[in-house]
Amino acid sequence: MTCLIIKSGSAEVMGEWKALFGKYAPGLRVAGWNDPDIRPEEVDFALVWEPDPGRLAQMTNLRAIISSGAGVDHITADPSWPRHVPLVRMGTDDATVQMGDYVTWAAFSLLRPTRQWFLHQQRHEWHNDGQSARTSTETCVGVMGLGNLGTHVAQRLVRAGFAVRGWSRSPKDVAGVECFHGDGQRREFLGQTDILVSLLPATGETRGLINRELLSCLRAPAALISVGRGTQVEGSKNRWLMRLARGFRVLAI
Structure with missing residues (x-):
């Protein structure tokens, strides 16, 4: 049996x-x-x-x-x-949709000072910083990892109006997404990315991959949505990441 x-x-x-x-x-x-x-x-x-x-x-x-x-x-x-x-590995349609929801919400949140808005609201304060807001069509989101979750997330971001590029270890073809692959194309992928989404698996190759050197390749002012495994981010509890540069914004789960 x-x-x-x-x-x-x-x-x-x-x-x-x-x-x-x-x-x-x-x-x-x-x-x-x-x-x-x-x-x-x-x-x-x-x-x-x-x-x-x-x-x-x-x-x-x-x-x-x-x-x-x-x-x-x-x-x-x-x-x-x-x-x-x-x-x-296990995977469900619900989990895929939930990840797409979260990353799309996070990307839009990073276009506006939503954290400051929330704090001001709690204090019943009104502030107008006078800055023009960046729109989704003016923002490039780069998705690292184009597996089942990464592909779905990238396509959701395309439908939301973002310019989207993706990076993976091997060549991929995703409709509406500018795709890059391998170590040789990673810097090119990062160079025009405003918001980086990490959805890579946890392997020896990805351990500590998200570090100061990698993030410095992004187009400033940049942001990171970290939804991959924590081992991908170098440093204890991401403290160095929060000190990386003033204005660098991080959303993680």
């Missing part, structure tokens, strides 16, 4: 996992991560979040490793994870 082992959520959630798989895949043997009756070589599929280092490598007959979330860095952080086994 095909065997699925699960490490995701508390022990109390295991009953819910079993009930759901029992409904949709009744022929599947479902076991908890620490089930003593399961031998490692019996496992066909592993559905995990932050698996114990070394455990996946012991499952010599694995057919796939499934992350119970959108990221896989919690799996690849284990030096011994079996690289020959397909690695699958």
Whole structure:
């Protein structure tokens, strides 16, 4: 019998996992991560979040490793994870739409001093700084990472009126988006970008990628919407980033 082992959520959630798989895949043997009756070589599929280092490598007959979330860095952080086994991540249409909503909202928020407006409103104050506002059609948003989420976000920004360019490790073709790829085209991508969106995966190559040198390539005054993994941003709790330059604005989740 095909065997699925699960490490995701508390022990109390295991009953819910079993009930759901029992409904949709009744022929599947479902076991908890620490089930003593399961031998490692019996496992066909592993559905995990932050698996114990070394455990996946012991499952010599694995057919796939499934992350119970959108990221896989919690799996690849284990030096011994079996690289020959397909690695699958979770993704839903709702999550994609929510990311598009958030980044579009953030981009528009960065066109105006929305934080100052909110604070003034709380104090019942009116201020007119006399500055003309930049419009979406005058603003270029650069999306780093053109996977499923990045492509959707880029297309949402195009429909919202922004000029959009995208950068990825390998060549991509996204309607309405000026696409760049590879290290050789990254500086060109950054040079005409006003608002940078980070949607890259967490890998050894992206660790600390967003640093002073990279951000200095953006067209000033620039802004960053950081929605990728925190390891991509160099520095402890982004403190250096906030000191980078007066007027540099950051939105992150």
